[in-house]
Amino acid sequence: MSAVTGPATLDEICAVAIAETFRGDGEILCNPIGTTPIIGGRLARATFEPDMVMTDTVAFLAANTLPVGDPDAERLIEAWMPYRDIFDLLWSGRRHVVMGASQIDASGNQNLAAIGDWRRPKAQLLGLRGAPGNLVNHVTSYWVPNHSTRTFVPAVDVVSGPGYDRVAGLSATVRANHEVRRVVSNLGVFDFANDERRMQVVSVHPGVTLDQVVEATGFQLVVGDTVDETRLPTDDELRLIREVIDPRGLRRAEFGG
Amino acid sequence: MTEDEVVAQLESSMTIGIGGWGSRRKPMSLVRAIARSDLRDLTIVSYGGPDIGILCATGKVRRAVYGFVSLDSIPLEPHFRQARQQGTIEFTELDEGAFYLGLLAAAHRMPFYPTRAGLGSDMLTMNPELRTVASPYPDADGEMEEFVAIPALRLDVSLIHMNRADKGGNGQFLGPDLYFDDLFAKAADRTFMSCEKVVPTESLLDEGTFHTLKIPRLFVDGVVEAPRGAHFTECPPDYERDEAFQREYAATARDPEAWAAFADRFVNAPSHAEYLKRVDQRTAERAAEGATP
Numbered sequence: 001m002s003a004v005t006g007p008a009t010l011d012e013i014c015a016v017a018i019a020e021t022f023r024g025d026g027e028i029l030c031n032p033i034g035t036t037p038i039i040g041g042r043l044a045r046a047t048f049e050p051d052m053v054m055t056d057t058v059a060f061l062a063a064n065t066l067p068v069g070d071p072d073a074e075r076l077i078e079a080w081m082p083y084r085d086i087f088d089l090l091w092s093g094r095r096h097v098v099m100g101a102s103q104i105d106a107s108g109n110q111n112l113a114a115i116g117d118w119r120r121p122k123a124q125l126l127g128l129r130g131a132p133g134n135l136v137n138h139v140t141s142y143w144v145p146n147h148s149t150r151t152f153v154p155a156v157d158v159v160s161g162p163g164y165d166r167v168a169g170l171s172a173t174v175r176a177n178h179e180v181r182r183v184v185s186n187l188g189v190f191d192f193a194n195d196e197r198r199m200q201v202v203s204v205h206p207g208v209t210l211d212q213v214v215e216a217t218g219f220q221l222v223v224g225d226t227v228d229e230t231r232l233p234t235d236d237e238l239r240l241i242r243e244v245i246d247p248r249g250l251r252r253a254e255f256g257g
Numbered sequence: 258m259t260e261d262e263v264v265a266q267l268e269s270s271m272t273i274g275i276g277g278w279g280s281r282r283k284p285m286s287l288v289r290a291i292a293r294s295d296l297r298d299l300t301i302v303s304y305g306g307p308d309i310g311i312l313c314a315t316g317k318v319r320r321a322v323y324g325f326v327s328l329d330s331i332p333l334e335p336h337f338r339q340a341r342q343q344g345t346i347e348f349t350e351l352d353e354g355a356f357y358l359g360l361l362a363a364a365h366r367m368p369f370y371p372t373r374a375g376l377g378s379d380m381l382t383m384n385p386e387l388r389t390v391a392s393p394y395p396d397a398d399g400e401m402e403e404f405v406a407i408p409a410l411r412l413d414v415s416l417i418h419m420n421r422a423d424k425g426g427n428g429q430f431l432g433p434d435l436y437f438d439d440l441f442a443k444a445a446d447r448t449f450m451s452c453e454k455v456v457p458t459e460s461l462l463d464e465g466t467f468h469t470l471k472i473p474r475l476f477v478d479g480v481v482e483a484p485r486g487a488h489f490t491e492c493p494p495d496y497e498r499d500e501a502f503q504r505e506y507a508a509t510a511r512d513p514e515a516w517a518a519f520a521d522r523f524v525n526a527p528s529h530a531e532y533l534k535r536v537d538q539r540t541a542e543r544a545a546e547g548a549t550p
Contacts, residue, residue: 059433082434087354118383124341127325132352133374162377170376171402
């Protein structure tokens, strides 16, 4: 079995699940943060969303498909996008970001600021970063590589990125801008596409049972009558991931590899 | 000017803005000069990196104002974390775009700028002094939308680091991102700028196009020539981040004795030239130890 046709592993299934969050986005800034999300974003653009623009993670929009974690890769630069322009662009709404979440709850509230009481936290994390502004301006998805009752919690300690319950009372503009499209974890894919805007199971990854997902989640998930299995990467997607986007296998680091 | 001459212009309890971003193009020789001075109770306003970390670890900070504090290749700044977790500093944590608007308001002498950033999040809970403001104009549904009014982040002094400058204070960045250094300069009553190299005004276009001349001298009050002045943060195209050194810096947060030794040898080096000599010695030691660079 060649490297390209060998069976897909969990890291690759997750990258494809993240790529799927961008389906239908068209000509926006695809802005995934972190190795697995970046692989997913680059894969989406290299296959079914060719109109998206993407950064080289420094200060440029690169039109070519870059290998992840390679600062020396040759870039086809199509625009200059320093940090200030990122803010100007995100306020325009033409962006879909994939962020991490140290904690996330049933309404999609995300915490990457601090664990414990924020006045004097048990663990100070990154800070609010851009999450408050992102969520009220454009589409956001989350990547959580360690799905457990410590990450999928009844209530987050700090709301960095507001979820559906928090924006329900805000202006029509904010509610129109706000969309937590999907949460992808190492166990499955989740969204909020129900009347209650509560996290529901879209699919579980191959080899994962629904019971496992429910047990690893600290709140009641909405579960439909049928639960799909997350789709496998196509041969072309596997080739792109393994040969073009992540030839050095950096994606395995988050999966204990 | 020298770093110590800049610090002589500063006073305890001042609000000081520091340019750069995370562990990128930080005016580290000026930060160290503050760290070894008698100044205290400072309010530090920064897209934070080791500037906030070092000033927290040396007890200079009363309040940190930030959107994040990170070493980039090491996501969490350990000395800053320790200060937050031990409760030794006050803090104002903002959305990083809101922070930009605070600088912009200060630069424009406006009391605030409105934004949606922060609505629905705990930014308003964590900062009860933040107010909202209603739009005077109805939206499409006739609603007067409510915004967060980000107060001006007015600064007593800003410190920035550029790749090149002339002695009159015209600064030039040659890397991929100016970050918000021009706004830090405009938001401050006085700005001191360190640079890799002072060049004659007529040489300012030798290494970069006119687009790189974003810091005009009317916003700069003093220039310090500090080659490798951003070390150990990155300062492209002049140099990359010194990752091995940054790892050593970060590791000292776990051990007070290790921090004391690190601070004594590096932070308290009496001059920038002496600091560089000690850094080069340390790099040679590391090579002799066979560590990866």
